[in-house]
Amino acid sequence: MYALDFDYVRAGSVREAIDLLRERHEAKLLAGGHSLIPLLKLRQTSVGTLVDIGRIAELKGIGKPNGVVSIGPLTTHAMLAASPVLPAALREAAGNVGDWQVRNMGTIGGNVSHADPASDHPTVLTALGATFRAARASGTRSISPLEFFTGIFNTALDAQELLTAIEVPVNKKGTGSAYAKMSHPASGYALLGAAAVVALEDGICTEASVALGGLTQKATKAPSVEAALLGKRLDDAAISAAAEAVADDLGGEILGDIHASSGYRRAMAPVFVRRALAQAADRAGQ
Amino acid sequence: VVAENRYIAEDALALIEVDFEPLPVVVDAEKATQAGAPQLHENAPNNICMDWSCGDQGSTENALASADIVVKQRLINQRLIPNPMEPRGAIAQYLPASAEFTVWLSSQDPHIMRLLMTAFVFGIPETKMRVISPQVGGGFGTKIFLYPEYCLVAALARKLGRPVKWMETRRENYTATTHGRDHITDLEVGARRDGTITALKVRTYANLGGILSTIGPGIPTTLYGRMLSGSYRIPNIYCNVLGVYTNTSMVDAYRGAGRPEATYVVERALDLVARELKMDPVDVRRKNFIPSDAFPYDPVGILAGLKYDSGEYEKPLEKALGMLNYQGFRREQEQARKEGRYLGVGFSTYVEICGVAPSAWVGLPGQGWGAGLWESANVRVHLTGKVIATIGSQPHGQGHETTIAQVVADELGIPVDDVIVQHSDTLSAPFGYGSYGSRSAAVGAVAVYNSLQRIKEKARRLGAHMLEADLEDVVFEDGKVYVKGSPDLAKTIQEIAGAAALGYSLPPGMEPFLDDTAYYDPPNCTFPFGTHIAVVEVEAATGQVKLNRYIAVDDVGRVINPMIVEGQVHGGIAQGVGQALWETAVYDDNGQLLSGTMLDYSLPKAEFFPKFEVDRTETLTQVNPLGVKGAGETGTIASTPAVVNAVMDALSPLGIYHIDMPLTPERVWHAMQSVNGG
Numbered sequence: 001m002y003a004l005d006f007d008y009v010r011a012g013s014v015r016e017a018i019d020l021l022r023e024r025h026e027a028k029l030l031a032g033g034h035s036l037i038p039l040l041k042l043r044q045t046s047v048g049t050l051v052d053i054g055r056i057a058e059l060k061g062i063g064k065p066n067g068v069v070s071i072g073p074l075t076t077h078a079m080l081a082a083s084p085v086l087p088a089a090l091r092e093a094a095g096n097v098g099d100w101q102v103r104n105m106g107t108i109g110g111n112v113s114h115a116d117p118a119s120d121h122p123t124v125l126t127a128l129g130a131t132f133r134a135a136r137a138s139g140t141r142s143i144s145p146l147e148f149f150t151g152i153f154n155t156a157l158d159a160q161e162l163l164t165a166i167e168v169p170v171n172k173k174g175t176g177s178a179y180a181k182m183s184h185p186a187s188g189y190a191l192l193g194a195a196a197v198v199a200l201e202d203g204i205c206t207e208a209s210v211a212l213g214g215l216t217q218k219a220t221k222a223p224s225v226e227a228a229l230l231g232k233r234l235d236d237a238a239i240s241a242a243a244e245a246v247a248d249d250l251g252g253e254i255l256g257d258i259h260a261s262s263g264y265r266r267a268m269a270p271v272f273v274r275r276a277l278a279q280a281a282d283r284a285g286q
Numbered sequence: 287v288v289a290e291n292r293y294i295a296e297d298a299l300a301l302i303e304v305d306f307e308p309l310p311v312v313v314d315a316e317k318a319t320q321a322g323a324p325q326l327h328e329n330a331p332n333n334i335c336m337d338w339s340c341g342d343q344g345s346t347e348n349a350l351a352s353a354d355i356v357v358k359q360r361l362i363n364q365r366l367i368p369n370p371m372e373p374r375g376a377i378a379q380y381l382p383a384s385a386e387f388t389v390w391l392s393s394q395d396p397h398i399m400r401l402l403m404t405a406f407v408f409g410i411p412e413t414k415m416r417v418i419s420p421q422v423g424g425g426f427g428t429k430i431f432l433y434p435e436y437c438l439v440a441a442l443a444r445k446l447g448r449p450v451k452w453m454e455t456r457r458e459n460y461t462a463t464t465h466g467r468d469h470i471t472d473l474e475v476g477a478r479r480d481g482t483i484t485a486l487k488v489r490t491y492a493n494l495g496g497i498l499s500t501i502g503p504g505i506p507t508t509l510y511g512r513m514l515s516g517s518y519r520i521p522n523i524y525c526n527v528l529g530v531y532t533n534t535s536m537v538d539a540y541r542g543a544g545r546p547e548a549t550y551v552v553e554r555a556l557d558l559v560a561r562e563l564k565m566d567p568v569d570v571r572r573k574n575f576i577p578s579d580a581f582p583y584d585p586v587g588i589l590a591g592l593k594y595d596s597g598e599y600e601k602p603l604e605k606a607l608g609m610l611n612y613q614g615f616r617r618e619q620e621q622a623r624k625e626g627r628y629l630g631v632g633f634s635t636y637v638e639i640c641g642v643a644p645s646a647w648v649g650l651p652g653q654g655w656g657a658g659l660w661e662s663a664n665v666r667v668h669l670t671g672k673v674i675a676t677i678g679s680q681p682h683g684q685g686h687e688t689t690i691a692q693v694v695a696d697e698l699g700i701p702v703d704d705v706i707v708q709h710s711d712t713l714s715a716p717f718g719y720g721s722y723g724s725r726s727a728a729v730g731a732v733a734v735y736n737s738l739q740r741i742k743e744k745a746r747r748l749g750a751h752m753l754e755a756d757l758e759d760v761v762f763e764d765g766k767v768y769v770k771g772s773p774d775l776a777k778t779i780q781e782i783a784g785a786a787a788l789g790y791s792l793p794p795g796m797e798p799f800l801d802d803t804a805y806y807d808p809p810n811c812t813f814p815f816g817t818h819i820a821v822v823e824v825e826a827a828t829g830q831v832k833l834n835r836y837i838a839v840d841d842v843g844r845v846i847n848p849m850i851v852e853g854q855v856h857g858g859i860a861q862g863v864g865q866a867l868w869e870t871a872v873y874d875d876n877g878q879l880l881s882g883t884m885l886d887y888s889l890p891k892a893e894f895f896p897k898f899e900v901d902r903t904e905t906l907t908q909v910n911p912l913g914v915k916g917a918g919e920t921g922t923i924a925s926t927p928a929v930v931n932a933v934m935d936a937l938s939p940l941g942i943y944h945i946d947m948p949l950t951p952e953r954v955w956h957a958m959q960s961v962n963g964g
Contacts, residue, residue, distance in 0.1 A: 002296045043296070182828065182951070185868050186888040258872045258880050259888065264952040271827045 073109020123213030176283030336529030353476025372423025395720025466540020509544025630936025640916025641728025671780030678718010699765020724916030829955025843915030858921015
């Protein structure tokens with residue numbers, strides 16, 4: 001549990017962090033440290049310079065500029081779980097990450113940049129249609145979830161780029177979201193996680209977004225489920241029928257391990273999609 | 287690699303390239319015995335290193351042949367990783383001038399470690415090594431045994447002329463420290479139509495790993511086969527155990543050690559008979575209980591001369607059923623079934639064996655472990671009346687310091703704060719066998735008690751001298767010596783201790799100081815018992831088992847410290863339920879440990895449990911003067927079958943009789959699907 005040698009430097013601002021990423025050899029960003037530090041200790045990864053961005057105040061906190069909710073990447077899971085302005089699905093997911101110590105230290109930016117396929121936030125942010133704002137020396141850009149998560153432990157961020165904000169829609173009346181998860185009893189990660197966002201008008205579903213995590217190399221959308229929901233009154237029968245449609249959205253490659261095989265996870269997908277949808281529809285109707 | 291610090295050692299390790307030539311491997315104990323299996327050791331054909339039996343094969347076969355019903359079931363008691371909070375570690379120092387080793391070890395039995403290392407590894411006198419085991423962070427059995435690393439650390443300290451330290455990582459702990467359980471058992475149980483059990487036949491493949499650990503073969507024999515009568519009067523029992531080598535980590539004692547495996551077999555057998563006869567599992571248990579007037583009870587000879595000491599098996603069952611409200615639960619279950627929900631209740635009315643000792647029993651070559659297992663204590667009452675009790679047993683989280691101090695304080699009539707309990711150092715503590723097998727109270731504390739009786743008698747003699755009274759007229763009561771009827775004119779234990787230590791006015795022939803050492807070898811083991819009840823709900827959509835209630839009524843004899851006993855019961859239940867629902871060590875066919883980290887091995891967490899409902903009855907043992915039986919392992923022994931029985935009860939409307947542990951959602955869901963034609 002002893003890391004290979006590395007340099008450490010603390011960045012005071014976003015600008016400084018970007019400069020350090022460019023100047024230092026094999027530089028990596030350190031936020032809450034809950035993904036990177038264990039990997040370093042196990043020598044499963046190494047870094048030249050650890051650029052600590054943990055104290056850059058502008059990257060921490062939740063704001064509501066210009067009609068969206070903007071989440072600083074250093075915002076901890078505990079802060080997310082306690083924030084009334086966030087969609088319920090995101091609060092739900094954040095409140096179930098790890099334990100209190102992890103939630104008080106771990107950050108949403110570190111989490112999504114690590115891109116663990118069994119993590120909760122990527123699934124929820126995919127369903128919410130979040131926008132990832134990134135900065136590098138040459139400028140800034142916006143990335144959608146489906147572009148951001150490129151594979152197992154891989155994102156679209158390049159080595160000299162820094163995540164500066166994650167934007168999600170503000171809560172609107174008639175809209176509800178939820179996250180339902182089957183946890184691995186040892187790690188707490190999702191064997192399977194389903195996130196759902198629905199909008200209702202006069203009880204009829206006008207918008208639906210459903211995403212799944214834990215099943216594949218990265219979070220994916222469930223377009224067949226979404227299509228089956230639109231225009232429907234979301235009673236139990238309609239939700240169950242739509243959830244069953246998830247079978248058409250699961251590709252051939254489903255992850256499996258000694259605790260839950262790929263066949264079992266595939267069979268459980270409709271169960272958890274149904275649970276997320278029922279909860280989201282209930283919240284939308286309130 | 288030995289290095290100045292751990293970083294350098296890790297860097298150097300990365301530079302070593304090993305070319306491994308893979309050989310064929312076998313990880314399953316039954317497959318290892320079959321034709322064509324890779325052979326691990328020349329002296330163990332078919333990888334069988336031990337073929338052990340107890341009971342009467344002929345009478346058992348006959349009884350099965352004439353039984354009204356016979357239920358057969360294969361039961362897998364899966365391999366577990368013990369997971370003490372602190373992994374293993376050792377520091378060794380060697381002084382060339384005196385040729386003496388000092389070894390600091392995280393151990394449950396420093397005296398045994400010294401004996402094994404000096405006599406069997408280094409070939410030096412015991413007096414040339416001192417072993418110290420300070421503040422051990424848990425063991426669960428794994429730290430009873432001698433490991434190669436301890437010897438390496440000591441040898442390197444001698445070779446290098448410098449102290450050497452080694453600390454195991456958690457990953458190393460998972461592969462290099464002993465594992466537990468790993469039985470494949472074929473069970474046959476015969477019964478009459480009224481539920482009376484007439485015969486129990488058990489054939490077990492015990493996976494002992496690639497090489498034998500210190501007492502590996504003693505677990506699936508002495509502590510397993512001999513306990514297969516459970517709390518029931520079973521007239522015919524036969525057990526055959528094959529000890530098998532496989533390409534896996536060593537298997538040895540893990541909390542409960544043999545009794546959880548035996549209890550699982552017996553308590554599942556009772557439930558299977560109840561199911562077959564459509565009887566209430568509680569009725570079948572009551573029908574077969576050893577009655578209170580039958581103690582001491584000899585379970586048809588399988589205990590090799592020992593007898594169950596005392597038991598009132600109905601009492602904890604009655605109490606636990608009351609706590610549950612059994613009839614109310616059955617009505618609730620009936621209602622739930624109408625709604626398509628799967629509620630279940632499971633019972634484990636266990637008995638176990640504690641205070642592992644009688645040297646003549648446990649040590650007998652051919653029958654046992656070739657070792658004595660008595661325990662020791664030294665008690666000194668210092669000049670000021672403060673007491674130091676030094677014990678041969680070895681705490682690693684059980685609170686010996688508190689429990690032993692209570693016994694001393696009670697006997698001598700002094701404040702508990704005046705007692706210091708020492709242990710862990712072969713230089714200062716009398717030789718003892720250590721802590722495991724729930725023996726520190728039933729054997730260790732009794733040694734302390736016996737010492738205290740001799741101290742009290744000496745104090746009474748000195749007190750009589752100080753009071754100028756006749757010896758036969760004085761008594762020792764509540765920390766004072768006085769003439770019967772005149773407690774106001776007393777000499778306190780503190781005054782007497784002072785006089786004994788100063789020594790200028792002693793009765794003729796009396797040695798100075800109040801100091802006594804006792805070695806206690808009990809005449810029998812002790813046999814705690816009780817009833818554990820689990821209430822579960824199985825979620826049909828996922829197969830997820832939810833533990834709704836857990837009730838435990840244990841009878842561990844006299845309780846010295848209720849909080850310590852309750853803590854033991856709580857932790858034990860968590861571990862036992864862990865085996866039933868989550869934990870399993872998995873090897874792939876290449877012998878690779880797939881559950882090699884805490885991310886893959888599912889240890890129970892506090893949030894998985896309801897509040898435990900714990901109570902007790904108190905049936906004293908006659909085996910020792912304290913009346914104590916032992917409480918360290920009841921939880922792990924009793925709880926596993928209670929939970930499995932509850933899940934099978936929940937699934938009984940589907941005709942599901944058995945699912946092997948751990949009852950993960952996937953296994954339960956698959957079982958439900960297969961009977962639903964899915």
